[in-house]
Amino acid sequence: MTMCGRLVVAVLLLLAPIAASAQEFPTKPIRLIVPFPPGGPNDIIARVIGQKMSELVKQPIIVDNRAGQGGVLGTDAVAKATPDGYTVAIASAGALAISPSMEKVAYDTLKDLAPVTLVATVPEMLVVATNVPANNMSELVALAKAQPGKLNFASSGPGSLPHLACELFKLTAKIDIVHVPYRGAAPAVNDLLGQQVQMTFLDLPVILPQIKAGSLRPIALGGRERAPTAPDVPTTTEVGMPDLIIENWYGMVAPAGTPPAIVARLNKLATDAMADPAVRAKLAEQGLTLAGDTPEHFRDFIAADIKRWAKVIQDAGVVTTK
Structure with missing residues (x-):
């Protein structure tokens, strides 16, 4: 057997126990x-x-x-x-x-x-408190541009996906809104319901009950397609923000x-x-x-x-x- 052949056999012998172990896994x-x-x-x-x-x-x-x-x-x-x-x-x-x-x-x-x-x-859903005078994305962006630095957005904490989602929203829409971080999604939702903050991006399942109850107003979904659980809410792509996929x-x-x-x-x-x-x-x-x-x-x-x-x-x- 050639040197190359012996090397191949040696490698196969070394790999054989690993392959056998994988087939048996887990024990x-x-x-x-x-x-x-x-x-x-x-x-x-x-x-x-x-x-x-x-x-x-x-x-x-x-x-x-x-x-x-x-x-x-x-x-x-x-x-x-x-x-x-x-x-x-x-x-x-x-x-x-x-x-x-x-x-x-x-x-x-x-x-x-x-x-x-x-x-x-x-997908993340952009929602606003019911006292915010905006029913869709164009109205929300117009409101923010008319009141720079006056509107707040909640997040589940600094560096969280909801935080960066709103930062990307600011960059995309060229608006100035202020970050209010919370220790988790639950307190952020509570203050949104209490109208202490004006908007947030959160996982759809987290805020779907409040959307269905009418206690939060959906603006746009950050997914690539509409959600079966919220079929009437347009995606960010549909409202003209295709880069705002969250x-x-x-x-x-x-x-x-x-x-x-x-x-x-x-x-x-x-x-x-x-x-x-x-x-x-x-x-x-x-x-x-x-x-x-x-x-x-x-x-x-x-x-x-x-x-x-x-x-x-x-x-x-x-x-x-x-």
Whole structure:
């Protein structure tokens, strides 16, 4: 046998145990980290997808809520975990694509994490308090231009997606509105209902009950298509702002160094779970659109989102703590 042939055989012998291990994976429970408290969209996705994955592999999927720092603490926990596929996370746009440009974080998204699959997307909805004399985008922009620096927008915290969504809105519409940060979406919605602030961008499922009740007025949806749960609300593209696409997203990640065969196995389990009609229906009720893609495509998706929001942060002059 030639030297080249012996080398090929040696490589195949080295890879054989990894391939066999991937076929057997998992042989024990998987810890699924959720970087937010129970009850939110991230947690709901993890529990619904995790339950179906557990049924598929006949192993427990243990949801571990690690809230803190807008998802950063839980995401850092998976980045530091043993790269064997038994610790993964359902992380979101904030911790993966925005926070690294806003603040000092202990991980590099593309170096310390292994993307598994994009799981779901959810559009952000621009809404105003009912005392704001604007019923559509053109009226809202005209109002803001007539009163520069007088209108406020709420967010779920500095550097959050709702914060940067409104910063992008300011840049796109060339208006001057003032940021009022809150510690989460719930207090922001409460003050919007109390007419202490005038507008916000938030995940559609978070504010859909108030929209249906008429206690908040929808202006435009940041998605690429109208939402089935709010079919009368136009998209930002329809109102003449095609660059104002604002969607939150959730994806599964593992620690960097997880063997590619194990990442591929996790990807198949997650995408098979997402293909289940009951899973799709349950998450559609939450206003979520399931995705499912390859690890390679998800990595490119994250990289593009990091670049996009870093530019918004720079162009808007957002103060960072890096």
